[in-house]
Amino acid sequence: MKILVTGGAGYVGTQLVSELLGAGHKIIVLDECWFGNYLPNSKNLKLIKGDIRDKELVNNLDDEIEIIYHLANIANDPSGLIDSKLTWETNVLATKFLIEWAIEINVSKFIYASSGSVYGVKEEENVTEDLPLEPISDYNKTKMISERVLLSYINQIPIYILRPATICGFSPRMRLDLTVNILTFHALNFGVINVFGGDQIRPNINIKDMISVYKHFLCSEIESGIYNVGFENLSVKSIAHIISEKFNVPINFSDSNDPRSYRLNSDKLLSTGFIPKFSVNDAIEEVNFMFRKNLIRDDDVNYNVRTMDILKKEGII
Numbered sequence: 001m002k003i004l005v006t007g008g009a010g011y012v013g014t015q016l017v018s019e020l021l022g023a024g025h026k027i028i029v030l031d032e033c034w035f036g037n038y039l040p041n042s043k044n045l046k047l048i049k050g051d052i053r054d055k056e057l058v059n060n061l062d063d064e065i066e067i068i069y070h071l072a073n074i075a076n077d078p079s080g081l082i083d084s085k086l087t088w089e090t091n092v093l094a095t096k097f098l099i100e101w102a103i104e105i106n107v108s109k110f111i112y113a114s115s116g117s118v119y120g121v122k123e124e125e126n127v128t129e130d131l132p133l134e135p136i137s138d139y140n141k142t143k144m145i146s147e148r149v150l151l152s153y154i155n156q157i158p159i160y161i162l163r164p165a166t167i168c169g170f171s172p173r174m175r176l177d178l179t180v181n182i183l184t185f186h187a188l189n190f191g192v193i194n195v196f197g198g199d200q201i202r203p204n205i206n207i208k209d210m211i212s213v214y215k216h217f218l219c220s221e222i223e224s225g226i227y228n229v230g231f232e233n234l235s236v237k238s239i240a241h242i243i244s245e246k247f248n249v250p251i252n253f254s255d256s257n258d259p260r261s262y263r264l265n266s267d268k269l270l271s272t273g274f275i276p277k278f279s280v281n282d283a284i285e286e287v288n289f290m291f292r293k294n295l296i297r298d299d300d301v302n303y304n305v306r307t308m309d310i311l312k313k314e315g316i317i
Contacts, residue, residue, distance in 0.1 A: 002026045003218075004065045006052055006098065007072030009033050011175045012113070012167060015211050016069065021045060023215075028062055031072065034311060035301050038172035052094040059097075063105045067218060070098055071113045073142075076177060078305040080139035082312055091142035096149050102157060109158050111217050112150055115143045116163045116203055116230055122262040129163070129226045129268055136260060147226070158224045160217050165203030165230025165264050167210050169283035170290045176302040180204060180280055183240055184287045187247045189298060197256030198237030203230030203264035206278035216274045230264035231276045243284060 008017045008029030017027050018040055026044045031037075033049050050057045052072045073091045074080050080087040095112070102110050119127055120134030135141040150159050168180035176182050179202055186193050205213075213229050216222075240251050290296050300306040311317045 001066045002028070002062065002064050003067045003069065004028045004030065004061065005069045005071060006030045007070075007113075009037050009039055009047070009173060010035065010071060010075075011171045011173050012207060012210055013069075013071045014038050014173045015171050015207060016071075016214050017045065019211050019215060020218075028065065030057075030061070034317075035173055035304075035307055052098070053089050055097045058094075058101050061101070065102075065105065065107060067109050067111070068098065068102050068107050069111045069113070069214060070095065073113070074139065074308075076304055077117075077137040077139045078177075079308050080137055080142070082305065082308050083317060084138055086317055087138050088142055091139075092145050092149065095146045099150055099153050099157070099159075103153060107157060109160065109218070110150070111160045111214065112146070112162065114147055114161050114163045114226075115140065116165050116228065116262065116264050117260060118144045118147070118163060119262045119264075121259050125263065126265040127228070127263050128265045129228055154224055160222065160224060161226040162213065162217070163226065163228050163230075163264070164210060164213075165205040165228075165232075167205055167207050168280060168287075169207035169278070170286045170296070171207060174296055174302045175304065176296075176298070177304055179236060180239055180243075180283050181287060183236075183243050184284050185291065185296065185298070187243050187249045188288060188291045191249050193240050193244055193249060193251045195236060195240045195251055195253050197258060198235060198240065198253055200236050200256070200258065200261040201233055201263055202236060202239075202260075203262070204232045204234060204239075204280050204283075205230050205276075206280065206283050208278045208282075209276045212277070213269070213274060216272070220272060222272050227269045227272075228264045228266045229269060230266055232280050233263035234280065239280065242281070246284065247288075
């Protein structure tokens with residue numbers, strides 16, 4: 001199949017594209033490559049370095065595309081605050097352009113990367129897809145509004161809105177601003193784990209399972225709609241203790257002004273036949289292995305907000 005992956009040079013996108021290429025698909029990636037390009041060389045891969053907000057660019061993409069994975073976005077709360085206009089245009093307006101173009105060229109599936117953070121602060125043990133959304137930040141709000149935009153077209157095209165938990169594990173386009181990744185990296189690189197707050201509950205998913213979920217929606221006949229994607233609901237404190245015990249390093253706790261705390265119930269996804277195979281512990285071990293191979297370093301490019309701050313100062317965004 002011919003597949004478009006927006007944001008295909010990102011943390012998840014890089015791994016997803018590699019898997020799709022390995023399965024024999026022809027891939028087009030649309031990405032600004034702000035965080036570099038770690039995509040494999042392949043005759044079946046075409047990289048377009050461009051802005052997803054560029055409606056003319058989108059309208060001139062290959063009209064034989066059959067599947068769209070829409071991953072491109074301004075990701076995480078701090079990054080979303082750097083330029084609110086950029087965040088809303090990239091995460092919402094560009095999504096509207098893309099879904100309308102997808103309908104025009106008769107794309108058979110549109111798979112969208114939303115976020116579990118749209119739930120905000122939830123005390124319920126089972127946070128299912130039908131609970132009300134209470135987004136806190138611009139980033140959370142743009143994801144919620146994008147979902148609503150997409151749902152308005154659901155009778156015209158099969159749309160799958162995925163709400164992932166916090167992803168963990170290694171990718172060539174590494175991120176060290178995600179809970180498990182950064183706590184593990186601090187333990188390995190600095191010999192201490194710094195935790196802000198700690199009582200916040202966060203759902204987690206190993207990046208390998210996240211890629212498998214994307215492939216699951218590609219290959220299976222599943223009802224259109226919204227699906228939570230997360231399997232281990234753990235407090236930040238408990239994650240820190242797992243890492244501390246594994247690497248024998250101390251934990252420093254300090255206050256946090258981050259109130260986000262929620263669990264995810266992914267029974268709806270599991271009912272489609274998906275079976276998770278990897279854990280938080282597997283991600284910790286993988287980050288450790290890659291760190292010791294010198295494949296993970298404390299570079300600005302591994303932190304979304306640091307990189308976007310630099311791009312903003314340089315006038316690139």
